[in-house]
Amino acid sequence: MNRTIRTTEDVLVLLDGLFPPPAPFWDRFYADRSADRPFFAPKPDENLVSYLDRDLLRPGRALDLGCGPGRNAIHLAAAGFEVDAVDLSSTAVAWAEERAREAGASANLRFHRASIFDAELPHPQYDLVYDSGCLHHLPPHRRVSYLALLDRLLAPNGHFAVTAFAAGAMGSERPDEELYRLGALEGGLAYSPDELRSIFRDFMPLEIRPMVAHSPSSARFGVPFLLTALFQRPPSL
Incomplete structure (x- = not known):
């Protein structure tokens, strides 16, 4: 059968096939825990800590997209959030x-092995959707x-970071169409700040800035090649 495209999802799945499947790569990536990768360290993003310290975020339900080894999910759970991490x-x-068991953070923290688009989550909406390094992949x-x-998942007045x-x-700056040829x-x-503002134009930008660099001995994770952004969903969107 050659004519399989019927829905938008069929088109998206077809386009997925133009790129290598991601799961095997990420399993290999995380298999060597001793690898010299700064974000393997069990500490939260400095911007996340800053949002909490300034009361820009308050405890509620949080969804962590592309959680990796759980460093931000565990911090959110410790800060009083009920967390689902995918x-x-x-x-x-x-x-x-x-890590969650070692930190004693398992009670209000659930991990889900799934695509962020297919995960079966226990709640219909979340007060915070947090993404540290998922979008750019x-x-x-x-x-x-x-x-x-x-x-679908971000509650009215909820925050997206x-x-x-x-x-x-850091990262490829090729135009989108070139990536399909490649x-x-x-x-x-x-991504540039203007690109994030454009993509997420339906949300109110509260802060867009470079991540503040932190030393390896710091309790916070911070590298200068990342861009951080915090948005809020309007109440009526």
């Missing part, structure tokens, strides 16, 4: 669950799915 990699989720067509996810490769610092994301896509 990652495509079973290796990452197993590591995150170990999605192919361009999956921004459509990402925006639909936010529309994203951390992504910063244009001019068949690769070149390690991840770079």
Whole structure:
């Protein structure tokens, strides 16, 4: 059968096939826990800590997209949030669950091994959707799915925070259409502040800034090649 395209999802799945499947890569990526990757350290993003310290975020239900080994999910749980954390990699989720048990944060924290678009979640909406490094690993067509996810899962007045490769610092800056000719994301896509404002134009930007660098000895994670942004959903959207 050659004529299989009938729905928008059929088109998205077809376009997914133009890029290597992500799950095997991420399982290999997280398998070597001794690798020198700064975000393997069990500490939260400095911007997340800053939002909490300034009362820009208050405890509620949180959804962590692409949680990796759980460092931000565990911090949110410790801060009083009820957290659902999702990652495509079973290796990452197993590591995150170990860390949560060690931190005593398992009571109000659930991990889900799934695509962020297919995860079966216990709540219809969340007060916070947090993304540290998921968006910039999605192919361009999956921004459509990402925006639909936010529309479905982010509560009115809820907050959405994203951390992504910063244009001019790290990540591919090729135009979207070139990536399909190449068949690769070149390690991840770079975003500028204006691009984030445009993509998430239905949300109110509260803060968009470079991540503040922190030393390896700091209790916070911070590297200068990431861009951080905090948005709020209007009450009537």
